[in-house]
Amino acid sequence: MSTYQNQNQFAQTSVLGKVDETVNPNIKSVRINPASVSTVLQVGQAFKLIAGAANEILVDVAAITEKSYGVLIYNLKKNVYAAGDVIGIGCRDTVISLEASAAISRGARVQLDSTGPTISTLTAGTNASIGVALDQASGAGQLIRVEIDPQDINLSAY
Secondary structure (H helix, E strand, C coil), X not given: CCCCCCCCCCCCCCCCCCEECCCCCCEXXXXXXXXXXXXXXXXXXXXXXXXXXXXXXXXEECCCCCCCCEEECCCCCCCCCCCCCEEEEECCCCEEEEEECCCXXXXXXXXXXXXXXXXXXXXXXXXXXXXXXXXXXXXXXCEEEEEEEEECCCCCEC
């Protein structure tokens, strides 16, 4: 998905993983588990907490059925990540722009798709919810704001 940026515009056009509603973001710097075998690390991807050293927060890629801790946010300086890298993740109550893979209603619980860092309406009983859609999408490829609120398959919050 390409995004056009005009140097004279007043604000940046919405991009995948951009934090919105920045008055009260819940963003943490974490380290991707150095022993991780995950090779696809993309903006908008969900991460889960793992046990690690006492002086740092370690995360690893979460499966779509696992409750996540946060979502990898957009970084102007770097967009390719590997095991051991320090990243920023948006946690509960952070509002992030994510790409829809299908039509989504405003207020619907959403899940991450297994095919990429896109979201769709939650399939109850099979996948974990990543948050609530604050905008509506009429089809695939649209960026919408999502309030991060991770919940497991049974919709129980942290």
